[in-house]
Amino acid sequence: MSVINIMIVGVGGQGTLLTSRILGGLAEQAGYDVKLSEVHGMAQRGGSVVTYVRYATEAGEAVAEPIVEEGCADVLIAFERLEALRYAHFLKKGGVLIVNDQRIDPITVVTGAAKYPENIIENLSKKYRVYSIDAMEEAKKLGNTRTFNVIVLGMAARHMNYAREDWENVIRSKVPPKTVDINLAAFRQGYDVEA
Secondary structure, eight states: OOEEEEEEEEETTSOHHHHHHHHHHHHHHTTOOEEEEEEESSGGGTOEEEEEEEEESSTTOOOOOOSOOTTOEEEEEESSHHHHHHHGGGEEEEEEEEEEOOOOOOHHHHTTSSOOOSSHHHHHHTTSEEEEEOHHHHHHHHTOGGGHHHHHHHHHHTTSSSOHHHHHHHHHHHSOGGGHHHHHHHHHHHHTSOO
């Protein structure tokens, strides 16, 4: 059985859960068995949030375990640079790392107990297939910074085996009705970025 393993990592409030629901909905729409799992750190306080999406690539096959093991992720979507660095070892050889080029200082950096690493994306690119986007800047162009996660998802969608129309249909069904247009615009913004 072949299973696709996706991880979404970020900090509390960045939309990792919505992103996992969109990805899960996409696989369900295609008729695949899907397992979603969420791991919260101190999400309320800007701590790490990790979500896993695993789905079988053949109809009728079942996914037993919802957690992605180290070295097994086909795609890692990181909504912040340090989170990309923290979880990059979960990627399998040949996996794809999609990174939002944004810095959010954890409490240890804010208090001076640690330093934020330099050149994270450049260093990750030496070992992994990395695609980065300043999604917050792109979201500002749309006039809604809360959509940055869907912009990142749009970039990730280019590296996954689903038609653009399928993505857009699932987004329509998973976001609040009044936000459909802005979320579709955000998805298209990320999807159309040259990477």
